[in-house]
Amino acid sequence: MTAVTGGERVPPEFLLGALEPPVKVRHIPLKVPVESFRQRHVGETMRCVMSVATGAVALLLLSGHRACPPSLEDTSAVSNTGGRPPVxxxxxxxxxxxxxxxxxxxxxxxxxxxxxxxxxxxxxxxxxxxxxxxxxxxxxxxxxxxxxxxxxxxxxxxxxxxxxxxxxxxxxxxxxxxxxxxxxxxxxxxxxxxxxxxxxxxxxxxxxxxxxxxxxxxxxxxxxxxxxxxxxxxxxxxxxxxxxxxxxxxxxxxxxxxxxxxxxxxxxxxxxxxxxxxxxxxxxxxxxxxxxxxxxxxxxxxxxxxxxxxxxxxxxxxxxxxxxxxxx
Structure with a gap:
């Protein structure tokens, strides 16, 4: 699932409101990251959205908050560092x-x-x-x-x-x-x-x-x-x-x-x-x-x-x- 904005392909996560794509005005093709970004994280986001009550998720996304996945969240909010030095x-x-x-x-x-x-x-x-x-x-x-x-x-x-x-x-x-x-x-x-x-x-x-x-x-x-x-x-x-x-x-x-x-x-x-x-x-x-x-x-x-x-x-x-x- 993709959308076209200004002649460029926009990854599905932007359709969910997780991120705001920057404005592009020239015909420079949009780079879509390789498997780790395109498939894993888009897939995690889609699975998360489907598994949570749609009304609550919609409110979160419309308000600009990202409900999931954890790897797309602000890691400053992670309280358990697992013994790792804080970022x-x-x-x-x-x-x-x-x-x-x-x-x-x-x-x-x-x-x-x-x-x-x-x-x-x-x-x-x-x-x-x-x-x-x-x-x-x-x-x-x-x-x-x-x-x-x-x-x-x-x-x-x-x-x-x-x-x-x-x-x-x-x-x-x-x-x-x-x-x-x-x-x-x-x-x-x-x-x-x-x-x-x-x-x-x-x-x-x-x-x-x-x-x-x-x-x-x-x-x-x-x-x-x-x-x-x-x-x-x-x-x-x-x-x-x-x-x-x-x-x-x-x-x-x-x-x-x-x-x-x-x-x-x-x-x-x-x-x-x-x-x-x-x-x-x-x-x-x-x-x-x-x-x-x-x-x-x-x-x-x-x-x-x-x-x-x-x-x-x-x-x-x-x-x-x-x-x-x-x-x-």
Missing amino acids: EQLRVKVLQSLPHDPRASTQGLEMADGRLYESTGGYGESAVTAGPAGKAPTARAQLPALMFGEGITVVGPTLWQLTWRDGIAVERDGRTLAERRRVPYTGEGWGLCHRRRDDRLVMSDGSDRLTFRDPVTFASTGTLTVTEYGHAVPGLNELECAGSHTVYANVYWTDRIVRIDTGTGMVTGSIDAAGLLTRAERRNAGVLNGIAAIPGTDEFLLTGKLWPKMFRVRFVPDSGTRSSGDGL
């Missing part, structure tokens, strides 16, 4: 707003060597750019029209670029962005980052799994399931490696970023990134999807698909209140 609740503190190309459907974002690298998606529109943050790019490389660009990461003089369903990773010169070669892989490509501690790439495919890859051959070297309070976390999208074991991941269709310990697969932090855009700015914007650590600081750049702005932010404890300058 730190964080929010975004905005330090600066920068201009961002509102035509760019951001799929990957990374800072390296003083330049901001960005990968954009869409058939016939996919490209990778490099240049100063908040300014016009100084280098650009276009993908063939039949390839849909996804996550990127820089490894020394090399830039790796994923494609969505083409099963191809493109190796590029990190300075000129010129293509060097193409390497095949199995499955979908979503997010990508480089874990420097052990020189491995970390890749997402829209499910609850991360795949580790060799930074030279791009061969798979292992997988990891991401969990939060024992529940799998589906929809892992754009990635950013930071620190020795930490990966930050945008969670698709949400304003949430999760901080993952790649040694255990456990979520150690949940970041609320809602409210960055004004109501007017959200009208033509897509989902949050772009996180880049600023080297040498505890700050990050955040943006999203078709967003008119990019934000320099810091992640701070969520006290439930916002002071001036903490959001827009």
Whole structure:
């Protein structure tokens, strides 16, 4: 069961009112996460709705509350952690707003060597750019029209670029962005980052799994399931490696970023990134999807698909209140 909104396919969970799909205005195809998100969680939601009194569920959904399943709930409400360390609740503190190309459907974002690298998606529109943050790019490389660009990461003089369903990773010169070669892989490509501690790439495919890859051959070297309070976390999208074991991941269709310990697969932090855009700015914007650590600081750049702005932010404890300058 699907609906079509603005020319895109909307997963069934949005028909139930569980989430509010962002407005999309261009012909960029909607990515539907792989089995873990599309089948398991939609199935759980449908079974739950069918098994509970329809009147009560309808009232919950119409009021904006999500009755089930537990893995789609706000885990801050989970009282029994099963002996696991509690997930730190964080929010975004905005330090600066920068201009961002509102035509760019951001799929990957990374800072390296003083330049901001960005990968954009869409058939016939996919490209990778490099240049100063908040300014016009100084280098650009276009993908063939039949390839849909996804996550990127820089490894020394090399830039790796994923494609969505083409099963191809493109190796590029990190300075000129010129293509060097193409390497095949199995499955979908979503997010990508480089874990420097052990020189491995970390890749997402829209499910609850991360795949580790060799930074030279791009061969798979292992997988990891991401969990939060024992529940799998589906929809892992754009990635950013930071620190020795930490990966930050945008969670698709949400304003949430999760901080993952790649040694255990456990979520150690949940970041609320809602409210960055004004109501007017959200009208033509897509989902949050772009996180880049600023080297040498505890700050990050955040943006999203078709967003008119990019934000320099810091992640701070969520006290439930916002002071001036903490959001827009």
